[in-house]
Amino acid sequence: MPPRPAGRVPGIAGSVTVFGVPVRFHFTFWLIVIWMIVLASGGRQTVVGAALFIFGLFSSVLLHEAGHALMARRYGIGTQEIVMLPIGGLARLERQPKAGEEFWVAFAGPLVNFFLGLALLGAAYWTGGGVAVGHWLEAADTNIVSRLAVANLVLALFNLLPAFPMDGGRVLRSLLAERRSFEHATRITARIGTGIAALMALLGLLQANFLLLFVALFIYIGAMQESMAATAQALMQGAKVRDAMVTDFRTLSHGDTIRDAAELLLATSQQDFPVLAGPRVTGLLSRSHLLRALASEGPGGYVASAMDRDFRRLDPEADLAEAAGVLSGGVNCALVFEDERLTGMLTAENLSEYLVLKKLREARAAGKEELSKRDV
Ligand SMILES: [Zn+2]
Numbered sequence: 001m002p003p004r005p006a007g008r009v010p011g012i013a014g015s016v017t018v019f020g021v022p023v024r025f026h027f028t029f030w031l032i033v034i035w036m037i038v039l040a041s042g043g044r045q046t047v048v049g050a051a052l053f054i055f056g057l058f059s060s061v062l063l064h065e066a067g068h069a070l071m072a073r074r075y076g077i078g079t080q081e082i083v084m085l086p087i088g089g090l091a092r093l094e095r096q097p098k099a100g101e102e103f104w105v106a107f108a109g110p111l112v113n114f115f116l117g118l119a120l121l122g123a124a125y126w127t128g129g130g131v132a133v134g135h136w137l138e139a140a141d142t143n144i145v146s147r148l149a150v151a152n153l154v155l156a157l158f159n160l161l162p163a164f165p166m167d168g169g170r171v172l173r174s175l176l177a178e179r180r181s182f183e184h185a186t187r188i189t190a191r192i193g194t195g196i197a198a199l200m201a202l203l204g205l206l207q208a209n210f211l212l213l214f215v216a217l218f219i220y221i222g223a224m225q226e227s228m229a230a231t232a233q234a235l236m237q238g239a240k241v242r243d244a245m246v247t248d249f250r251t252l253s254h255g256d257t258i259r260d261a262a263e264l265l266l267a268t269s270q271q272d273f274p275v276l277a278g279p280r281v282t283g284l285l286s287r288s289h290l291l292r293a294l295a296s297e298g299p300g301g302y303v304a305s306a307m308d309r310d311f312r313r314l315d316p317e318a319d320l321a322e323a324a325g326v327l328s329g330g331v332n333c334a335l336v337f338e339d340e341r342l343t344g345m346l347t348a349e350n351l352s353e354y355l356v357l358k359k360l361r362e363a364r365a366a367g368k369e370e371l372s373k374r375d376v
Contacts, residue, residue: 163193283307
């Protein structure tokens, strides 16, 4: 799985620390572990053998993610956490690696599996275990090491598929970005990914292989997401927070009740309200904070006790692309201050409206008179 920035995954059950990085286990991860052990035991394999193999397999996935995290650290990028999910691991980086850094950060994961696979293959051979195909095809307690070796080589190859969201997609993009823009490189990689997804889907349909269909869908969604993100990134280039922020908005006062806030929510199209005590901003009341307070305290409660005091602040001159990173992981709105004075708000909705308008303007400037709805 590729590294991704910011945000938090709910449903965590258990955590450890590996190389200084917190590793959190999603509860569904344990379900899949138990299910796999039950499924894998029987025949020439005992429950203990099955458990050992599964433990080795997920350790390999974890080391793959640690590879991403350690390489990112070399570029000064911290890792918030590694989340272990049934479909694999996910290293959440503090920021997106730059084009030049992305190659090594993405490549490090599969590289770990490749070397691990070779080392295990060597260990299997050296300890007298067979390494021929016939030896590891059937699960047994005697071939755990050679099966783990093969699993690591398969993991390395699968992750190097040149399509988003696989590591190989990122590796390919960073190579392409050496001679062209990041956006153009993303587009080419996304197109290759869509082609691979189409081939996989066709093969999956012909063979009635649902796993292949699932992977095809996964890759198709990855291609769409990455090309949309790259388009947005390109549109935001050179823009400042000031260009996109909302300047006409309503505020609440520190002494207002939840009823006052609810009335304002209905009367306007605004979802987030800055709360002021005199000229000073003391908090931000979002729609979800408001609804929660309405349910717990009723309409008579005070805005001041329901609002978020720990809101995000932005400078109007800040780079829009960087500021947009703030609006993720459940944060929908940031307040813009100029000399400690509230001058604007940046929300996820108005940011996407800004991007749509800018794209229309650019398309018009490029002489595309007949703009299809699809392009908007
Ligand atoms: Zn990876």
